[in-house]
Amino acid sequence: MTxxxxxxxxxxxxxxxxxxxxxxxxxxxxxxxxTTLGTPILYLFAFGVGLATLVTGNxxxxxxxxxxxxAPALLATAAVTVGAEEYLLGILMGFKWNPIFTGMNxxxxxxxxxxxxxxxxxxxxxxxxxxxxxVVMLAFGAVPSPWGLTxxxxxxxxxxxxxxxxxxxxxxxxxxxxxxxxxxVVVLPLTLFSGTVFPLTQLPIYLQWIGWLSxxxxxxxxxxxxxxxxxxPLWLTIVHVVYLLVFALGGWALTVHIATKRLNK
Amino acid sequence: xxxxVITATALTKKYKxxxxxxxxxxxxxxxESFGLLGPNGAGKSTTMRMVGAVxxxxxxxxxxxxxxxxxxxxxIRSQLGVVPQADNLDTELRVRDNLLVYGRYFGLSxxxxxxxxxxxxxxxxxxxxAKAKVDDLSGxxxxxxxxxxxxxxxxRILLLDEPTTGLDPQARHILWDRLxxxxxxxxxxVLTTHYMDEAEQLCDRLVVxxxxxxxxxxxxxxxxxxxxxxxxLEVRFGSERNAEAAEKVEGIGRLELLPDRILIxxxxxxxxxxEVVRRGLTPITSLxxxxxxEDVFLRxxxxxxxx
Amino acid sequence: xxxxxxxPAGPDAAVKIRGSGSxxxxxxxxxxAVLGRGLLATRSTNWTIVLTGVFExxxxxxxxxxxxxxxxxxxxxxxxxxxxxxxxxAPALLAVSAMNGAIYDSTWNVFFKMHFGKLYExxxxxxLGPLDVALGEISLALLRGAAYGLAFLVVMQVLGxxxxxxxxxxxxxxxxxxxxxxxxxxxxxxYLKTFQQMNxxxxxLLPMFLLSGTFYPLSVYxxxxxxxxxxxxxxxxxxxxxxxxxGALAPVMLLHLLYFAVMIAVGLFFTTRRLRALFLD
Ligand SMILES: Nc1ncnc2c1ncn2[C@@H]1O[C@H](COP(=O)(O)OP(=O)(O)OP(=O)(O)O)[C@@H](O)[C@H]1O
Ligand SMILES: [Mg+2]
Numbered sequence: 001m002t003x004x005x006x007x008x009x010x011x012x013x014x015x016x017x018x019x020x021x022x023x024x025x026x027x028x029x030x031x032x033x034x035t036t037l038g039t040p041i042l043y044l045f046a047f048g049v050g051l052a053t054l055v056t057g058n059x060x061x062x063x064x065x066x067x068x069x070x071a072p073a074l075l076a077t078a079a080v081t082v083g084a085e086e087y088l089l090g091i092l093m094g095f096k097w098n099p100i101f102t103g104m105n106x107x108x109x110x111x112x113x114x115x116x117x118x119x120x121x122x123x124x125x126x127x128x129x130x131x132x133x134x135v136v137m138l139a140f141g142a143v144p145s146p147w148g149l150t151x152x153x154x155x156x157x158x159x160x161x162x163x164x165x166x167x168x169x170x171x172x173x174x175x176x177x178x179x180x181x182x183x184x185v186v187v188l189p190l191t192l193f194s195g196t197v198f199p200l201t202q203l204p205i206y207l208q209w210i211g212w213l214s215x216x217x218x219x220x221x222x223x224x225x226x227x228x229x230x231x232x233p234l235w236l237t238i239v240h241v242v243y244l245l246v247f248a249l250g251g252w253a254l255t256v257h258i259a260t261k262r263l264n265k
Numbered sequence: 266x267x268x269x270v271i272t273a274t275a276l277t278k279k280y281k282x283x284x285x286x287x288x289x290x291x292x293x294x295x296x297e298s299f300g301l302l303g304p305n306g307a308g309k310s311t312t313m314r315m316v317g318a319v320x321x322x323x324x325x326x327x328x329x330x331x332x333x334x335x336x337x338x339x340x341i342r343s344q345l346g347v348v349p350q351a352d353n354l355d356t357e358l359r360v361r362d363n364l365l366v367y368g369r370y371f372g373l374s375x376x377x378x379x380x381x382x383x384x385x386x387x388x389x390x391x392x393x394x395a396k397a398k399v400d401d402l403s404g405x406x407x408x409x410x411x412x413x414x415x416x417x418x419x420x421r422i423l424l425l426d427e428p429t430t431g432l433d434p435q436a437r438h439i440l441w442d443r444l445x446x447x448x449x450x451x452x453x454x455v456l457t458t459h460y461m462d463e464a465e466q467l468c469d470r471l472v473v474x475x476x477x478x479x480x481x482x483x484x485x486x487x488x489x490x491x492x493x494x495x496x497x498l499e500v501r502f503g504s505e506r507n508a509e510a511a512e513k514v515e516g517i518g519r520l521e522l523l524p525d526r527i528l529i530x531x532x533x534x535x536x537x538x539x540e541v542v543r544r545g546l547t548p549i550t551s552l553x554x555x556x557x558x559e560d561v562f563l564r565x566x567x568x569x570x571x572x
Numbered sequence: 573x574x575x576x577x578x579x580p581a582g583p584d585a586a587v588k589i590r591g592s593g594s595x596x597x598x599x600x601x602x603x604x605a606v607l608g609r610g611l612l613a614t615r616s617t618n619w620t621i622v623l624t625g626v627f628e629x630x631x632x633x634x635x636x637x638x639x640x641x642x643x644x645x646x647x648x649x650x651x652x653x654x655x656x657x658x659x660x661x662a663p664a665l666l667a668v669s670a671m672n673g674a675i676y677d678s679t680w681n682v683f684f685k686m687h688f689g690k691l692y693e694x695x696x697x698x699x700l701g702p703l704d705v706a707l708g709e710i711s712l713a714l715l716r717g718a719a720y721g722l723a724f725l726v727v728m729q730v731l732g733x734x735x736x737x738x739x740x741x742x743x744x745x746x747x748x749x750x751x752x753x754x755x756x757x758x759x760x761x762x763y764l765k766t767f768q769q770m771n772x773x774x775x776x777l778l779p780m781f782l783l784s785g786t787f788y789p790l791s792v793y794x795x796x797x798x799x800x801x802x803x804x805x806x807x808x809x810x811x812x813x814x815x816x817x818x819g820a821l822a823p824v825m826l827l828h829l830l831y832f833a834v835m836i837a838v839g840l841f842f843t844t845r846r847l848r849a850l851f852l853d
Binding site: 006007008009010012013016017019020023024027098099100102103104105106107108109110263264265 | 317319320321338339340342343345347349353354355356357358362366367369370371372418
């Protein structure tokens with residue numbers, strides 16, 4: 001009998017973890033709905049409509065509007081925001097402030113399943129945010145090509161590419177303010193200097209390289225290819241995909257490794 | 266003799282250079298109630314975590330229900346109930362949801378979990394708080410919920426790390442009663458505690474651990490017989506004068522000098538008191554009582570000993 | 573001072589001291605003790621947070637001022653002069669950073685201390701009153717905010733984005749803005765009980781940040797929206813600082829100051845009242 005139970009946990013354990021996290025999310029339903037809906041409307045309006053009145057620079061091929069130019073980047077940014085929050089706060093929360101991971105660890109779950117389940121949950125959260133973003137973008141008329149639909153997986157992949165942050169969180173035992181520091185010194189530059197609201201080439205070369213390193217730049221450019229591209233050679237598009245995949249998978253593997261060590265200390 | 270459910274041989278845990286558990290060996294038989302006693306930092310919780318298959322041992326051998334925890338963690342944990350020293354409830358969920366979510370981790374069906382959750386809420390006397398937020402519970406209620414949660418999978422072995430710390434006397438007795446009943450049903454109990462009365466009540470057998478090593482092992486009564494005299498005389502002279510008085514009473518029996526009083530171990534407590542008075546000392550208070558586990562504990566875990 | 577002290581033995585005095593409206597029950601004139609603790613805590617634990625806080629607005633300035641600035645046409649200031657986009661957006665970022673710093677210190681920080689650290693419970697068990705605690709905590713936020721503001725102004729100077737001598741007045745203006753946000757933020761926070769409610773604060777800040785004439789002039793909007801934006805505190809802050817750094821001085825700036833004066837008073841009133849109700853009644 002017990003072996004049946006273990007088998008079930010072995011197969012579905014990660015989903016149980018995701019279920020738990022989704023259940024927790026219910027407590028925050030109000031702000032989550034408001035943020036998920038409000039953020040795309042506000043950003044698309046402020047940048048795509050408001051700031052667009054001031055933009056004189058060339059944004060893309062043919063009649064591409066500034067709105068169409070920023071939209072894919074804003075969508076990717078939304079996924080990254082969810083990712084950064086979950087990877088930093090969510091992970092440390094589970095290990096430390098509200099140590100649900102330790103609780104899970106004394107059940108048949110493995111550390112790998114706990115991290116996988118968290119990843120499933122984060123993907124679901126990102127998917128919701130990105131799909132809503134996409135729908136709002138359609139309403140704004142910001143997606144010229146039917147290929148724009150692929151911005152949904154692209155956005156999620158971009159968010160997942162920030163998973164090395166989770167590995168970083170998992171190494172923290174004492175909260176000495178590493179988060180704000182990480183947020184400001186790493187996440188913020190990676191977001192700001194990533195050619196989201198203006199082309200990366202507008203930046204002087206000594207700031208441009210930050211964009212090349214940023215998964216958000218790769219994700220934004222990829223989204224632009226999907227929405228109104230192509231604006232770049234094919235090899236570069238492939239580089240974007242590979243870069244994002246490497247970060248997403250590498251960060252996940254590293255997190256599993258660190259979490260396993262931490263939970264079996 | 267049935268095969269033991271837990272076998273530890275030369276079990277060792279090191280944190281970097283520091284040895285928290287230093288080669289301890291013990292066995293726990295099925296249905297037995299086994300206790301770990303020892304001062305703060307002795308290595309009790311560390312041992313419990315290794316037995317719970319959530320901490321990898323540095324060396325030695327360990328077998329839980331016939332499995333090696335290094336390889337079969339999930340199989341072992343599926344049959345354990347764990348009450349950790351510090352509650353790790355999900356404070357973002359409500360009381361009953363904590364049980365439901367936890368039950369899922371054992372792969373139990375929702376129907377089974379829902380039924381058990383209600384029974385366990387009754388057991389923990391939290392039925393009327395089922396919808397409360399965990400953060401709004403008192404410390405003792407959280408403890409009871411943690412204990413209830415540990416039972417959701419009907420475990421074969423229950424690991425309790427200081428289960429009754431923070432419980433009021435009623436709750437403590439209710440828990441003892443429930444543990445007795447689990448034991449009657451064949452559940453194996455492993456527990457640590459700092460309450461000696463609890464250890465005497467609950468444990469068939471116990472080990473006293475200090476600095477990661479086992480100092481003594483046996484049934485409570487046997488340990489008292491072996492490591493203490495029949496009676497103890499407790500005398501107080503006032504904090505300032507205890508040390509000075511201790512020198513004068515030397516030789517009456519084994520002495521234990523505590524900050525507030527002197528313990529004199531003797532087969533005949535009244536006789537010992539007469540001898541103290543004969544030596545010209547007048548204690549502020551004196552008390553003759555039977556030896557308890559506390560005396561064994563004090564002796565084995567190294568207070569200032571004056572033989 | 574001693575001449576106005578009422579005779580403690582007199583019946584009126586006794587009533588007064590016990591009366592709930594008494595200032596003495598609220599304030600013991602020792603806010604500096606609270607500030608001192610804050611500085612000590614900053615120095616011993618989280619100075620890296622304080623230090624890296626300087627970079628935050630500077631990153632924004634580099635990205636939006638330089639990157640976006642070269643991509644966007646010149647903007648007309650309130651007096652009708654053409655100014656470069658970077659000079660237009662920099663004061664807005666400065667005001668936003670004053671707001672963010674003040675809000676962080678007075679909301680999340682205060683929330684944690686109230687609910688997890690139990691710091692205020694301990695403080696109010698001494699001779700300190702709730703107003704001491706409020707003023708002490710807010711001064712700490714202001715001190716930090718002023719330091720960031722100074723660093724930012726220096727960077728603006730280096731990049732040539734301060735168009736007038738009056739930019740130097742932006743520093744005191746920032747302190748006033750931060751004071752307004754800190755006291756109101758702390759007032760609101762003292763009424764909140766859960767993380768969920770705290771998240772609403774962050775959510776409500778977003779439209780204010782995006783729409784308050786930070787990135788482009790209000791004239792983009794229809795009249796109705798303009799009117800609503802002008803009710804928001806950040807718009808007043810941005811206009812005030814922008815007027816000072818670009819040199820477009822106008823009497824209306826006094827109105828902005830008045831707005832913040834009212835905000836400070838309201839915030840302090842509610843904070844004090846709430847802390848008193850929470851810990852002293
Ligand atoms: N993760 C860890 N890293 C380093 N040292 C640890 C770790 N966990 C425990 N220790 C050390 O191991 C020793 C034994 O700790 P343990 O928690 O097992 O004690 P205990 O017997 O349960 O004590 P108590 O009665 O206070 O609960 C202590 O000195 C402790 O500092
Ligand atoms: Mg312990």
